[in-house]
Amino acid sequence: DAKTTQPPSMDCAEGRAANLPCNHSTISGNEYVYWYRQIHSQGPQYIIHGLKNNETNEMASLIITEDRKSSTLILPHATLRDTAVYYCIVLLDSNYQLIWGAGTKLIIKP
Amino acid sequence: GAVVSQHPSWVICKSGTSVKIECRSLDFQATTMFWYRQFPKQSLMLMATSNEGSKATYEQGVEKDKFLINHASLTLSTLTVTSAHPEDSSFYICSASGLQGIEQFFGPGTRLTVL
Numbered sequence: 001d002a003k004t005t006q007p008p009s010m011d012c013a014e015g016r017a018a019n020l021p022c023n024h025s026t027i028s029g030n031e032y033v034y035w036y037r038q039i040h041s042q043g044p045q046y047i048i049h050g051l052k053n054n055e056t057n058e059m060a061s062l063i064i065t066e067d068r069k070s071s072t073l074i075l076p077h078a079t080l081r082d083t084a085v086y087y088c089i090v091l092l093d094s095n096y097q098l099i100w101g102a103g104t105k106l107i108i109k110p
Numbered sequence: 111g112a113v114v115s116q117h118p119s120w121v122i123c124k125s126g127t128s129v130k131i132e133c134r135s136l137d138f139q140a141t142t143m144f145w146y147r148q149f150p151k152q153s154l155m156l157m158a159t160s161n162e163g164s165k166a167t168y169e170q171g172v173e174k175d176k177f178l179i180n181h182a183s184l185t186l187s188t189l190t191v192t193s194a195h196p197e198d199s200s201f202y203i204c205s206a207s208g209l210q211g212i213e214q215f216f217g218p219g220t221r222l223t224v225l
Contacts, residue, residue: 044154046213046214087153095159098144100146100154103153
């Protein structure tokens with residue numbers, strides 16, 4: 001079973017910041033939080049990952065709460081091409097498997 | 111990031127035939143490769159994990175004799191769907207990870223349609 005829960009869908013206006021929440025209350029100390037997205041009929045695209053500290057790269061920022069039980073992916077200036085299903089995943093430290101939940105379908109509206 | 115390719119991108123076959131899907135890591139050595147299946151409007155489901163030179167580990171409910179996985183080199187893994195039936199029609203995706211094992215890089219997927 002997936003170790004994460006996400007809202008099934010979200011809308012965001014083009015040009016605004018998209019904030020995607022994720023709960024992972026059962027995460028263990030050495031398990032990473034990964035974010036991928038999948039545009040229809042394509043393979044998943046890596047976005048960002050983190051362990052404890054907040055992370056930022058050219059695509060997004062990842063904010064992890066101090067207790068690590070939840071995180072938020074931030075797309076700072078959403079474009080129409082950011083419309084996709086976004087998956088928040090915990091990487092199991094025992095076997096490096098990614099267990100996928102249902103994800104959040106993010107729709108960017110003009 | 112690292113590049114993973116899959117071939118073919120899509121395939122249509124008759125029921126009862128076997129189909130082989132290749133997954134290649136193009137610019138790194140993949141010690142571990144993962145095979146996923148995705149049905150329409152559903153999330154990815156892990157089918158099996160394979161390490162180079164050893165037998166694949168299959169997830170519960172996945173028939174190892176039907177989905178043959180070979181990971182003979184550090185850059186190539188193959189998934190063969192044997193005696194395919196319409197219910198095997200799906201989007202098959204592979205991913206690969208290197209020595210550190212933390213980050214997985216995904217292929218573009220292979221859409222299989224069994225008539």
